[in-house]
Amino acid sequence: xxxxxxxxxxxxxxxxxxxxxxxxxxxxxxxxxxxxxxxxxxxxxxxxxxxxxxxxxxxxxxxxxxxxxxxxxxxxxxxxxxxxxxxxxxxxxxxxxxxxxxxxxxxxxxxxxxxxxxxxxxxxxxxxxxxxxxxxxxxxxxxxxxxxxxxxxxxxxxxxxxxxxxxxxxxxxxxxxxxxxxxxxxxxxxxxxxxxxxxxxxxxxxxxxxxxxxxxxxxxxxxxxxxxxxxxxxxxxxxxxxxxxxxxxxxxxxxxxxxxxxxxxxxxxxxxxxxxxxxxxxxxxxxxxxxxxxxxxxxxxxxxxxxxxxxxxxxxxxxxxxxxxxxxxxxxxxxxxxxxxxxxxxxxxxxxxxxxxxxxxxxxxxxxxxxxxxxxxxxxxxxxxxxxxxxxxxxxxxxxxxxxxxxxxxxxxxxxxxxxxxxxxxxxxxxxxxxxxxxxxxxxxxxxxxxxxxxxxxxxxxxxxxxxxxxxxxxxxxxxxxxxxxxxxxxxxxxxxxxxxxxxxxxxxxxxxxxxxxxxxxxxxxxxxxxxxxxxxxxxxxxxxxxxxxxxxxxxxxxxxxxxxxxxxxxxxxxxxxxxxxxxxxxxxxxxxxxxxxxxxxxxxxxxxxxxxxxxxxxxxxxxxxxxxxxxxxxxxxxxxxxxxxxxxxxxxxxxxxxxxxxxxxxxxxxxxxxxxxxxxxxxxxxxxxxxxxxxxxxxxxxxxxxxxxxxxxxxxxxxxxxxxxxxxxxxxxxxxxxxxxxxxxxxxxxxxxxxxxxxxxxxxxxxxxxxxxxxxxxxxxxxxxxxxxxxxxxxxxxxxxxxxxxxxxx
Ligand code: BGC
Ligand code: NOJ
Numbered sequence: 001x002x003x004x005x006x007x008x009x010x011x012x013x014x015x016x017x018x019x020x021x022x023x024x025x026x027x028x029x030x031x032x033x034x035x036x037x038x039x040x041x042x043x044x045x046x047x048x049x050x051x052x053x054x055x056x057x058x059x060x061x062x063x064x065x066x067x068x069x070x071x072x073x074x075x076x077x078x079x080x081x082x083x084x085x086x087x088x089x090x091x092x093x094x095x096x097x098x099x100x101x102x103x104x105x106x107x108x109x110x111x112x113x114x115x116x117x118x119x120x121x122x123x124x125x126x127x128x129x130x131x132x133x134x135x136x137x138x139x140x141x142x143x144x145x146x147x148x149x150x151x152x153x154x155x156x157x158x159x160x161x162x163x164x165x166x167x168x169x170x171x172x173x174x175x176x177x178x179x180x181x182x183x184x185x186x187x188x189x190x191x192x193x194x195x196x197x198x199x200x201x202x203x204x205x206x207x208x209x210x211x212x213x214x215x216x217x218x219x220x221x222x223x224x225x226x227x228x229x230x231x232x233x234x235x236x237x238x239x240x241x242x243x244x245x246x247x248x249x250x251x252x253x254x255x256x257x258x259x260x261x262x263x264x265x266x267x268x269x270x271x272x273x274x275x276x277x278x279x280x281x282x283x284x285x286x287x288x289x290x291x292x293x294x295x296x297x298x299x300x301x302x303x304x305x306x307x308x309x310x311x312x313x314x315x316x317x318x319x320x321x322x323x324x325x326x327x328x329x330x331x332x333x334x335x336x337x338x339x340x341x342x343x344x345x346x347x348x349x350x351x352x353x354x355x356x357x358x359x360x361x362x363x364x365x366x367x368x369x370x371x372x373x374x375x376x377x378x379x380x381x382x383x384x385x386x387x388x389x390x391x392x393x394x395x396x397x398x399x400x401x402x403x404x405x406x407x408x409x410x411x412x413x414x415x416x417x418x419x420x421x422x423x424x425x426x427x428x429x430x431x432x433x434x435x436x437x438x439x440x441x442x443x444x445x446x447x448x449x450x451x452x453x454x455x456x457x458x459x460x461x462x463x464x465x466x467x468x469x470x471x472x473x474x475x476x477x478x479x480x481x482x483x484x485x486x487x488x489x490x491x492x493x494x495x496x497x498x499x500x501x502x503x504x505x506x507x508x509x510x511x512x513x514x515x516x517x518x519x520x521x522x523x524x525x526x527x528x529x530x531x532x533x534x535x536x537x538x539x540x541x542x543x544x545x546x547x548x549x550x551x552x553x554x555x556x557x558x559x560x561x562x563x564x565x566x567x568x569x570x571x572x573x574x575x576x577x578x579x580x581x582x583x584x585x586x587x588x589x590x591x592x593x594x595x596x597x598x599x600x601x602x603x604x605x606x607x608x609x610x611x612x613x614x615x616x617x618x619x620x621x622x623x624x625x626x627x628x629x630x631x632x633x634x635x636x637x638x639x640x641x642x643x644x645x646x647x648x649x650x651x652x653x654x655x656x657x658x659x660x661x662x663x664x665x666x667x668x669x670x671x672x673x674x675x676x677x678x679x680x681x682x683x684x685x686x687x688x689x690x691x692x693x694x695x696x697x698x699x700x701x702x703x704x705x706x707x708x709x710x711x712x713x714x715x716x717x718x719x720x721x722x723x724x725x726x727x728x729x730x731x732x733x734x735x736x737x738x739x740x741x742x743x744x745x746x747x748x749x750x751x752x753x754x755x756x757x758x759x760x761x762x763x764x765x766x767x768x769x770x771x772x773x774x775x776x777x778x779x780x781x782x783x784x785x786x787x788x789x790x791x792x793x794x795x796x797x798x799x800x801x802x803x804x805x806x807x808x809x810x811x
Contacts (some may be wrong), residue, residue, distance in 0.1 A: 001690040006683070006697070007098070007389045012309070013697045014191035015039045015097040018085035021693040023066040025350055025718070026099035026338045026358025028128060029121035030309075033266060035128050036348060037104045037119055039097035041084035042069035044642065045082055045121075045128050047266045050157065050347050050354025054182075055196045055266060057153040057160065057241075060353055065575075068151060070264070072129055073227035074147040076113055079225045083108030083115035083132075087221035098340075099697070101336055103303065111559070112138025122302035123309050127289055131299050132533040136252035136747050145230040146248040148262055149403075151211060151241065153182040158355045170481040171242040174281060176729075179207025179234065181290070194268040197286045198244035198486045201294040206232025206247035214245050260294050265289045284548055313374045317731055321757035325683040330731055333697045335682070337723040338370035341381070344719050347402070351701075351716040358399040358408060361386060361418045362483070362720060365425035370724030373739075373763070379429050384443055387422060387458045392445045394419045394458075394465030397499070398480075400527040406447050412502035416469060416479035419462035420519045423489050426459060427526035431739040434764055434798070439534055456534050463527050466520050467546060471512035471568065473557040476520060478513040478567060480504065481637070483588060483656075484624075486648035487513075488637025489569050499640035512568045514558040514576075518592030521547050521554070528743060551598050559604060563611040564589035566625075569635050576625065583625040583639075583650075585615050591659025594666055606667055612660055614670070620712045621652035621680045623705035624658055645708025652703040654680045654722040658729035667732040667781025671751030681726065688712070699723055736782075736811075737770055739763050743795040746784055748811050752776025772809045782811040 003024075014600060023038035030046070035045035043066075044056035058068040071087060073080055081090035084097075084106045094109035103120035116631075118131040136142045154167045161544055167186075174183040181199040188195050208214040208226055212236030216225040232247030250258055267285040272275040276282045319330045339664045345363050348354030364386055364514055372379040389400045389407035396418040397407030431434060435462045439456040469477045480501055481487050488500045489511035524547030531540040558565050566576025566586040576586040589609040599605040616622045628650030629640040642649035657680050665675035678684045682704065686696035691712040694700045699722040700714035732738035736748035736758045744763060750773065759770045786793050799805045 001688075002686055002696075003689055006328055006686075008328050008332070010100060011096070012098045012100040013695070014097070018092075018095050021690060022683035023350055023719075024097075024099070024695045026104045026342070027718070028102055028104070029474055030102060030123065030343065033121055033126040034343060034348070034351070035121055035127075036121070038066050038069065038472075039099070039104075039106065039415060040066055040069070041071060041082075041106055041117065041119075042066035042086065044068065044153070045264065046348070046354070047126055049401070049725050052152045052156055053194070053266070054155055054157045054160075054354070055264065057151045066350075067221060070117075070128075071121065071149045072115065072132055073147040073149065073219070073224065074110075074113065074115060074134075075147075075230045076142065077404075078230075079111075081108070081110050083117050087152055089222055094396050101332070102306045105494050109137075110139070112136060113142060113144065118299070118303075120306060121303060122293065123305055125289065125292070126267065127263050127293065129293050129299055129474045130262040130264065130484060131296065132260045132262065133257060134250055134252060136254055136256070137259040139254045141254065142250075142252045144250040144252065145227070146250050147201065147227045147232070147248045148198070148456035149214065149224070149243065150245075150264060151243045152186070152196065153588050154186055155192070157353070159422070169236050170237045173209040173237045174285065175207065175209065175236065179204045179232070181286070182207060182209055182246070183281060183283070183286070184242055184244065186242065188281060188379075192302070193274060193515055193785065194265070194266060195281055199263045199265070199286075199290045200246045200248070201250060202236075203248045204232075205249045206234050207243040208232050208235045208247070209242055210237040211241035211243045211677045214243055217255065225471055229458060245506075257437045261294055261296060261299055263290050265295050285493045291476070293701070300517040311695075315760070316762045318375045318760050319735060319757055321754050322505050323754050325681070326730075326754065329681055330735070334699075334723065334727045334730070335370070335374060337698045337718065338367065338727055339374060341367045341721070341723045342371040342378075343401075345399075346719045347668070349717070352719055356410070358401045358410070358550070359562065360399045361389065362398070362415065362421045363419035365494075366721040367724050368425045368744050369428050370727035372428050376429065376433045376435075379425075379432075380435065380438060383422075383425055383429055383438065384441060384455070387455055388445075388447050390419070390422070390445055390458055390461070392451060393468075394463075396422075409502075411499075414478060414479040414504075415481050415485070416466070416477055416513065417482040417516050417519060419465045420516070420523055422462050423459050423523045423527050426455065427523070427530065430530070431741055432763065436530075436533055440532060458528065459527060459530065459641075460539065463524075463543060467707035469509075471510055471614070472572060473512055473568065474553040475512035475514060475558060475568070476516035477509055478516065479610060482515050483512045484639065484648055486638035486642070487575075487737075488639075489567060489575075489635065491637040492570075492634050493637070494634060499723045506570055510568065511524060511570045514567060514589040515592055516552060516564050517550050517554050518564070518589055518596050518598065520590060521598055522552050522596035524550075525572065525795075540572030554598050555591060555602065555604065558589070558593070559599070563608040564598075564604075571635065575636070582627050582629050585611060585629065586625045587612065587616055587622055587653070587656050588624075588658060591656055591663050595659060597666065600667060600692045605663070609660065609663055609667065617676075618652065618706040618711070619679070620703050621654060622657050622676065623650045623707075624648055624656065625650050627707070628707045643708070645705040645711065647702055650681070650705045650707050652705050654699050654703060655720055655725055658722075658725040661729040662733045665749040667678065667717070667751060670734065670749040670776060670778060671753075673729075673749065674751045674753060677730060680722075681730075699726055735759055735772075737761050737768075740795060742766055743797045745795055745811050746770055746807060747782055747794040748772050748774055748809065750776070753754075764798055766799040767804045768796065768799075768807055769804065770807040770809055772811065774811050777811075780811055782809050784809050
């Protein structure tokens with residue numbers, strides 16, 4: 001069952017009912033100022049950091065769900081309704097929500113009044129614009145009373161939820177132009193050099209800044225006393241809960257339309273210019289921002305700029321094929337989600353509060369893989385930021401703060417896969433750009449400028465961190481965990497509330513990870529290549545030798561006979577082996593070891609992938625492990641804390657499905673790869689939205705596995721490495737167009753379903769038009785001509801910037 005449809009021409013998903021199976025959201029903003037907005041106008045916005053610079057309050061895990069947002073109440077002859085349906089839930093004659101690239105437009109209609117609310121964050125600005133267009137479609141004159149409403153948050157969103165004894169007394173506002181501009185200046189009197197405001201470009205009939213006066217102490221958002229009465233109370237907040245609400249009297253003749261522009265802005269003021277006069281804030285920066293968006297033509301221009309911005313970004317990789325679901329995924333929604341994950345890491349979504357998680361070291365490097373072709377310069381900056389938080393021994397904080405860019409200990413350190421992800425990220429960046437100079441950048445450790453070395457030295461310490469931390473079999477020690485945060489082999493927690501990720505009750509150097517071994521072998525050729533480029537031939541030689549050695553170790557002690565083992569635990573016992581009662585096989589080492597090429601020649605790779613098919617594949621995707629753990633295992637940690645079929649315990653982790661998909665292409669089985677991909681790619685799941693429940697335009701982290709009560713139900717959409725890895729899988733390996741160090745590799749492998757297609761790829765300033773005739777024959781080598789001339793192999797040499805290259809590919 002569907003709850004909307006794709007409008008590919010406008011690059012939108014159109015939701016046709018307010019009653020979707022879960023709030024279906026969008027993200028606004030692409031650099032510093034961001035907003036989450038649901039199809040019912042729920043959500044919030046923030047400057048850079050959802051905890052420390054949040055403008056709007058949001059209520060998590062609330063009843064009903066999705067409370068808090070930008071609400072417009074319309075009182076039409078005593079009846080109050082919202083174009084977004086929420087929060088009054090008054091029945092509408094028509095409803096539509098269009099989520100587009102960086103904007104959302106919600107339209108509601110009731111009794112001849114059509115109200116359309118456009119929300120966007122203009123590129124380069126720190127404001128959310130709300131343009132409300134009201135049209136009288138009836139034959140009567142309408143006298144509407146319209147009320148805007150947003151609720152301020154005290155800006156430290158954690159404090160906002162916990163420290164009422166203080167923050168019920170700190171709230172302060174200022175009111176300007178009879179209430180057309182409402183300022184929130186809580187804590188500005190002391191250490192904050194920033195404030196927020198909400199403006200409307202019209203004369204107002206009244207305003208409110210105090211929540212209780214607007215709502216009534218015991219009223220719900222759906223029955224607020226001011227809109228019900230039809231009159232603002234001109235309240236001035238003092239402590240308690242400051243809000244901003246404009247009251248507008250809108251008279252509309254039959255057929256008449258009126259448009260109002262609201263600016264919800266954030267400004268920073270230099271410390272020595274904070275005050276206009278004692279107690280009165282300097283409003284100049286707010287006035288400047290308001291002046292930029294106070295006319296509908298300015299909003300139109302901002303929308304046009306946004307559309308151009310996205311057209312430019314998306315033109316770096318696009319496909320035309322006969323499969324519209326494939327086209328819209330690759331051309332629009334997958335790269336869009338990659339941008340969002342790059343910006344947010346795992347911080348603010350409808351499954352992450354924005355309070356607990358910063359930018360992940362591992363996460364951000366992976367996000368970069370799907371993002372780097374969109375804005376390589378930002379990827380470069382991100383690499384430097386991430387590497388600057390690394391420790392001198394190559395290990396890493398697991399996350400860092402987006403505002404300060406400093407590593408923090410909230411999720412600790414000692415995840416032994418983390419260092420290697422930096423090499424993946426840097427290699428992807430250099431493949432895209434050819435910017436080897438980044439390796440010479442001076443980058444500090446733990447943000448201490450005195451320690452700076454070249455970025456290449458960081459990679460060296462990353463690589464060698466693995467070699468310095470090998471276990472009894474010669475496999476890498478796992479530390480706190482590897483990619484699977486929930487495989488905590490040194491944790492041994494018996495105490496509720498102890499973090500599985502930061503607790504290490506047993507200290508030992510025995511627990512080893514076959515997954516990290518696969519990563520190590522996978523990244524070694526890139527590392528060796530870069531070392532050679534920098535003139536470190538010995539280091540390159542050593543890397544290759546160590547990688548060969550690790551491959552042997554994996555094939556000897558990391559092989560279980562039919563598939564790759566997952567790990568050795570603290571006691572040296574196998575994890576992910578047929579010797580185990582539960583979780584005999586895990587997905588991660590099968591994907592990563594085969595991607596790294598381990599066992600391709602010897603036949604182990606094929607065996608492992610056949611075992612995945614047989615034991616892990618389901619109707620809705622590949623589960624993480626099988627059989628699931630049914631009991632808590634103190635020696636394994638969080639993985640066994642989840643009920644069977646959910647999350648890391650045998651859920652369908654959409655993040656590592658693409659590893660198997662790519663691995664299938666490594667052994668040439670394109671049909672199977674494409675079939676796997678379609679099981680988790682959102683556009684293909686639209687018809688099953690009542691089961692899947694989450695947005696059909698973005699990937700979710702997890703779909704409940706075959707052992708779960710609710711098999712097929714997804715959770716945790718948007719912020720997941722799934723976005724980047726699936727982009728890599730589909731764009732780089734199935735469609736087969738990927739930048740390499742010395743040329744653009746063209747090697748499609750996607751089975752026979754999609755016969756002909758064209759990929760247009762811009763890279764290093766040139767444009768490549770790649771026309772593929774695809775027979776879908778398993779494992780066949782492509783035949784290429786470049787500008788009419790046949791070439792050997794699958795590597796199209798990079799062309800001069802500015803040129804257009806025509807590639808014909810038969811495969
Ligand atoms: C989740 C993981 C997450 C980890 C670290 C676990 O509860 O299941 O997905 O990576 O916490 O925050
Ligand atoms: C979510 C985390 O963000 C990611 O880093 C991790 O790899 C997966 N969970 C698997 O545990």
